Amino acid sequence: MTEYDYIIIGGGASGLLLADALGSDPYFKEKRIALFEKHRQKANDRTWCFWESGSGPFDALIFKKWNVIRFRGPEFEKNIPMAEYTYKMLRGADFYEEYHRRLQLYPNIEVRYEAVESLEESETAAVLTTAVGSYRAPRVLSSVLFQSLDSLMRPYPILKQHFLGWFIRTEEAVFDPDAATFMDFSVPQMGNTRFMYLLPFSPTEALVEYTLFSEAHLEEGEYQDALKSYIATDLTDKGYEILETEQGSIPMTVNDFTRANSAHITHIGIAGGWAKPSTGYTFWNTRKQIPKVVDALKKGISPRLKQPIKFWHYDRLFLDVLARENASGHQVFSMMFRSLDPELILKFLNEETSLAEDLQIINASPKGMFIRAFWKALIRSPY
Numbered sequence: 001m002t003e004y005d006y007i008i009i010g011g012g013a014s015g016l017l018l019a020d021a022l023g024s025d026p027y028f029k030e031k032r033i034a035l036f037e038k039h040r041q042k043a044n045d046r047t048w049c050f051w052e053s054g055s056g057p058f059d060a061l062i063f064k065k066w067n068v069i070r071f072r073g074p075e076f077e078k079n080i081p082m083a084e085y086t087y088k089m090l091r092g093a094d095f096y097e098e099y100h101r102r103l104q105l106y107p108n109i110e111v112r113y114e115a116v117e118s119l120e121e122s123e124t125a126a127v128l129t130t131a132v133g134s135y136r137a138p139r140v141l142s143s144v145l146f147q148s149l150d151s152l153m154r155p156y157p158i159l160k161q162h163f164l165g166w167f168i169r170t171e172e173a174v175f176d177p178d179a180a181t182f183m184d185f186s187v188p189q190m191g192n193t194r195f196m197y198l199l200p201f202s203p204t205e206a207l208v209e210y211t212l213f214s215e216a217h218l219e220e221g222e223y224q225d226a227l228k229s230y231i232a233t234d235l236t237d238k239g240y241e242i243l244e245t246e247q248g249s250i251p252m253t254v255n256d257f258t259r260a261n262s263a264h265i266t267h268i269g270i271a272g273g274w275a276k277p278s279t280g281y282t283f284w285n286t287r288k289q290i291p292k293v294v295d296a297l298k299k300g301i302s303p304r305l306k307q308p309i310k311f312w313h314y315d316r317l318f319l320d321v322l323a324r325e326n327a328s329g330h331q332v333f334s335m336m337f338r339s340l341d342p343e344l345i346l347k348f349l350n351e352e353t354s355l356a357e358d359l360q361i362i363n364a365s366p367k368g369m370f371i372r373a374f375w376k377a378l379i380r381s382p383y
Contacts, residue, residue, distance in 0.1 A: 001127070001134045004032045006297070009116050009128065010143030011037035013048060014269030014286045016099035018141060021294050023106030028297075033108055034135065036128070038115045044093035046246050047165075047207065048283035049199070051085040051346050057287075061098055063091045064201050066180040069342065073185050073334035080342045087180050089199055090283070119146045119265065126264040139297065143269040145260060149251065152260055156316060157323035158215075158253040161280035164223035165197070165209030167244040173203035174236045185330040187230060193322060193329025196230050205243075208235070213252060213322055213329055223247075250280040254316045258304055266303050268293065277307070277315040279349055310358070311351045331366055339364045 006022065008015045019035045022028045047063075066087045070079050103109050114130035119142060126140040181198035188194070193213040200206040210226045212218070231240060250270060257273030268274065274289055275282040289305050296303035307315070322329055336345055340360065347353050348361050 001136050004034045004135065004137040005139070006031060006033045007126070007128065007135060007137040007140045008033070008035045008142075008268075009119070009140065010269070011035060011039075011042070011096070011100075011111075012143055012269060013095065013283055014143045014272070014274065014290075015141075016096070016103075017286060017290050018268060018293060019109060020099055020102050021290050022297075023103060023109050025294060029108060031108060032110075033106075034110045034112055034137075035103065036112050036114055036116050036130070036135075038113070040113045042092070042096050044091055044244060046092040046248065047199075048090045048092070048095070049087065050090075050281065050284040050287075051082075051087045051350070052284075053084050053086075056088070058088070058090055061090055061094050062088050063094060064089045064177075064199065066178065066199075068179040070179045070181040070198075071183055071333075071337040071342070072181065073337065074330060076334070076338060078337075079179050080337075082343055082346075084343050085346055087182075116144065116146075119144075121262045121264055124264075126262075138264055140265050141268050141293070142265060143267070143271050145267060145271045147260060152257055153251075153253060153255050156253060156255050157319055158251055158255065159213050159319060159322055159326075160215065160217065160249050161211060161213055161252055162217050162249040163197075163209050163211040163247065164220075164227065165207050165246045166227055166242045167207050167246075168205070168231070168240045168242055170204050170236050170240040171238045172236060175200035175203050175206045177202050183333060184234075185334065186234070187226065189327050189330060191327050193326055194226075195330070196234075207246075209246075214326055215323075217249065250275050250282065252277055252280055252319060252322075254307070254312055254319060256306075258306065261302065261304070263302065266293070272305065273307075274305070276349065276351075277312075278318045281349070284350060308351060310355075314358070328366075335366055336361065336364050 008019050015035060022033055068079055068081050069087055071077065103111055114132050116128050116130055119126060119128045119140065125136045125138045127134055127136050128140065177200045184196040184198065187196055195211055197209040197211050198206055208227060208231060210223050254277050257267060260267050269286060270282055274285045276285055292305055293303045344357060344360065348357065
């Protein structure tokens with residue numbers, strides 16, 4: 001059995017960022033570290049978007065950025081120039097290439113292209129097995145859950161942010177490459193919170209993504225039909241080609257993912273509950289959590305990362321509203337974008353607001369829905 005000091009499972013954003021953080025920190029220079037990844041070659045399978053003020057550590061990899069965001073509700077729309085924040089897009093392919101290049105510079109980190117079949121806890125370590133062999137480490141950090149997600153999903157409701165996106169090229173110039181459409185709620189809601197997300201790269205190329213906040217996934221053809229209808233109705237009646245696709249599903253819940261952790265196993269990324277419960281945004285949260293994980297490892301303690309309590313309560317109420325009145329999600333976002341500075345909304349979603357700023361957000365929200373959710377939460381009404 002091969003021994004390591006630390007094992008990381010999964011070569012997505014959380015796994016690669018953590019591996020790089022350990023490799024670049026002198027404290028771990030003498031530690032044997034392994035990163036397990038299924039695939040040697042990974043496609044451009046996803047994009048990560050986030051907003052930040054000024055320059056940041058990923059700027060050299062940014063594929064596209066915008067200083068104007070567009071919001072479209074059922075009865076209004078507006079383009080919003082941003083003074084403080086820049087909305088940035090990072091392509092998966094560029095991120096993977098750069099971070100695997102970095103890992104090659106660390107002699108104590110080994111990348112093993114083996115699919116992990118099982119992960120077990122022993123008295124003194126965790127043991128994982130692949131088709132090649134068994135591996136042991138006193139600390140395993142896994143971006144994969146080897147147990148049913150359902151076992152963790154109590155007592156609070158769980159929704160999903162699920163989506164299908166097409167990278168398209170149109171025959172005619174139809175996009176404004178300087179404005180990113182954050183949410184377009186003009187599409188039929190059909191009993192759920194549904195919107196289009198549009199990131200233009202040039203006048204003829206963009207990512208168009210159909211996104212839902214709901215309990216159940218759709219049939220594949222329903223996502224495709226919605227995209228076709230939106231492109232034909234709102235973008236162009238001329239021809240277009242699909243260059244790439246991306247598809248995913250992210251849990252939206254305030255349930256405690258850390259219950260899956262143990263003495264020698266810590267979950268990271270989405271498997272660790274790092275997705276922002278009310279929006280599904282994960283990359284920015286992952287960036288903030290990695291230094292906390294590294295600090296805990298240096299102290300020899302198990303990382304136990306949880307959302308700040310006030311934002312946990314805000315997200316809980318919002319998800320309670322969506323769980324009970326899912327078709328009303330567009331009303332919540334529309335009221336906020338109509339009456340508030342959008343950069344304040346983005347600051348709130350990044351969990352960076354003061355209590356006074358929180359009160360502005362609360363005051364602009366549809367109070368009836370949230371009061372009903374608040375009282376039902378108090379009496380622990382079943383869902």
